[in-house]
Amino acid sequence: MSTPIVVLFGYESSTFTIKVRHVLRLKQIPYTFITVPSMMPRPPLKDNFHLTYRKIPVLAIGSELYCDTSLICEALEHFFPKSEGYNSLYPSAADGRNYRPIIRGFASYWTDRPLFRVTTGLMPASIWRSSFGTDRAQLIGHKLDPDKLEKKLPENLLRLDMQLSMLEPLFAETEGPWIFSTSSPSMADISVYYQLLWGSEISAGRLVSNLTAGGASDTELEGTRPVFNAQRYPGVWAWYRRVQTFFDELPPVEDKNTSFEKVVEQMKKAPKLGKKSLLLPTPKSTHSELDSKTGLKEGSLVSVAPDDTGRDDPTVGTLVAISPEEIVIKPQPLETPATVETRIHFPRLGFVVRPVNQSNL
Numbered sequence: 275m276s277t278p279i280v281v282l283f284g285y286e287s288s289t290f291t292i293k294v295r296h297v298l299r300l301k302q303i304p305y306t307f308i309t310v311p312s313m314m315p316r317p318p319l320k321d322n323f324h325l326t327y328r329k330i331p332v333l334a335i336g337s338e339l340y341c342d343t344s345l346i347c348e349a350l351e352h353f354f355p356k357s358e359g360y361n362s363l364y365p366s367a368a369d370g371r372n373y374r375p376i377i378r379g380f381a382s383y384w385t386d387r388p389l390f391r392v393t394t395g396l397m398p399a400s401i402w403r404s405s406f407g408t409d410r411a412q413l414i415g416h417k418l419d420p421d422k423l424e425k426k427l428p429e430n431l432l433r434l435d436m437q438l439s440m441l442e443p444l445f446a447e448t449e450g451p452w453i454f455s456t457s458s459p460s461m462a463d464i465s466v467y468y469q470l471l472w473g474s475e476i477s478a479g480r481l482v483s484n485l486t487a488g489g490a491s492d493t494e495l496e497g498t499r500p501v502f503n504a505q506r507y508p509g510v511w512a513w514y515r516r517v518q519t520f521f522d523e524l525p526p527v528e529d530k531n532t533s534f535e536k537v538v539e540q541m542k543k544a545p546k547l548g549k550k551s552l553l554l555p556t557p558k559s560t561h562s563e564l565d566s567k568t569g570l571k572e573g574s575l576v577s578v579a580p581d582d583t584g585r586d587d588p589t590v591g592t593l594v595a596i597s598p599e600e601i602v603i604k605p606q607p608l609e610t611p612a613t614v615e616t617r618i619h620f621p622r623l624g625f626v627v628r629p630v631n632q633s634n635l
Contacts, residue, residue, distance in 0.1 A: 278336035278353075279540040280305040283319060285312045287481035289390065290343045291331040293468040297347050299524050300459060301360045306529045306537055312485055313409040322538055322613040324605040328413060328584045334537075336544030337616050341589075342580075344382050345554075345600065345621040347461060352554050361458070368455040373462075377454065381465040382623060387582075389437055389466075393473030395430030396498065399423055401482055404489030414583050434473065435501040438510055441466070445509030451516050459520055467517045474498045541614045552617070553597045560596045569629030570596060576603060577630050578620045589618065590630055601627050 282298065282305055284291030298305050310316045310330065319325040319332060323339060333340045335353055340346045347363060354360040364374040401407060402420035411418045444453065453462040475481050478497030482490050504511040570576065572593055578601055579588035591603030594617055601620045605612070620627075 278544045279334070279537065280350075281308055281334040281537050281541070282306070282331055283308050283310050283334070284331035285309055285484065287312065287476070287485035288330050289393070289468070289472045290329075290386075292472055293343050293464065294331050294333065294346055295528070296464045296468055296521060297350060297363065297461070299521060299527055300464065301350060301354055301363065302525065302527055303350060303354050303360060304527045304529065306532045308534055308537060312487055313406060314412075318534060320608070321610065323616045323618075324608050324612045325589070325616070325618060326587065326605075326608075327589045327618070328587050329580065334541060334616075336547070337541045337614055338547060338619060339616050340619045342621050342624065344378070344386070344623060345619060347381075348378075348554055349619070363461040363464075365456045365458050365460055368450055368457075373454050373456075373460075377460055377462045377465075380462050385465040385469050389469050392430060392433045392437055393469050393476070395423075395426065395433065396473055396477035397423075398477070398479055398482060398490075398493065398495060399427075400490035400493070401476075401486055404486040406486040406489055413587075415586060431498070431501055434498060435506075438501060438507045442507045442509050445513045451513070453513075459517060463513075463517055467514065470498075470502065470514060471518075474502065538613055541616075549595070552595045552602055553600050556597045556599050558598060560598055565596060570627060572596070575606070575630040576601075577628050578603065578618075579626050581624055581626050585626070589620075591618065597622075599623065601625070 280298070280303055282291070282294055284294070284307070286309070295307075308318070310318055312330075314328060319327075325332065325339060327341050329341070331343070331346070333346045333349070335349060340349045351363050356362040364372055364377060366372050399420045402410075402418050402423050407418050407420060450456070452459050453466065454460060456462075472481075474497055476485070477495065478499075479493030479495040481492070483492045501507075502511070565571070570593060572595065574593050575590065576593045577588035577590050579585045589603070589605065591605040593601070594604050595602040599622055601622055603618050603620075605616065605618055
């Protein structure tokens, strides 16, 4: 069976796009990168796939669309396994154990949330004064005050200092060069690294122009240097440089030359996943009785929305499949037919799924 096309939809300055790019490179999965706008609307995704989900990145494996990096990473690990020659996101540790569940929680409950809130607090105020600030205020659900956010930069640097202080003993006492003493970098290493990489870049005034679509200019600022340096946290700093070198030495796997039109044609031709392979494996199947009590039945119309930001922009579609960890929907038709018939996969972690009363549509 031929390998399906893998497409990453994102933009250069997207924190979580950086995360998935590192995952794809670590696993050595060839993929096509398609740039989408950093702000809404995103016609390529909406018009071609009827995807109205606000957050980026989105990953296509064939014609299946995966949203949220927690699920994207698990899909890549499943469909491109070590048994077929791909590197694993979850190599065994020095004690022989596999810490996959803990690493998943480490990423989802710490680096993707509390640590991410710290690094976003380091963004220069020029970003919030641009149209990007207006767009993100709509995403968050309240107005943003650029002057107030600018005054909080020293406080947020102290919060980063706290996070680094918590990390430092881990690297001073580890049995190996990687988090959890794995034989090679794991998802845990990527999870901390991408946040520190993005936080260092954006706080120093780089990536600003890309993030704001030219609404603000790149500058040279002090950034994270007062707290993130070799003198203050030598263990974290040395580990960070090791990870950087590791990825620099990996062969590139990204294709930026394939046109969006060609990508769409390849997605159209991709074989559909069968019912048994549509959901990622879980220890147990869905709890049908409880799902039924909450109105989640296959064939029903549901809305899926993040439980943090973007709650006012749910994705609506027909429930196709469900597991304890994943929801798959067929997106609701929009004004014009979709170019590619897709199914959209969301994690249940971090999302709220509700039945939709069609009379309210």
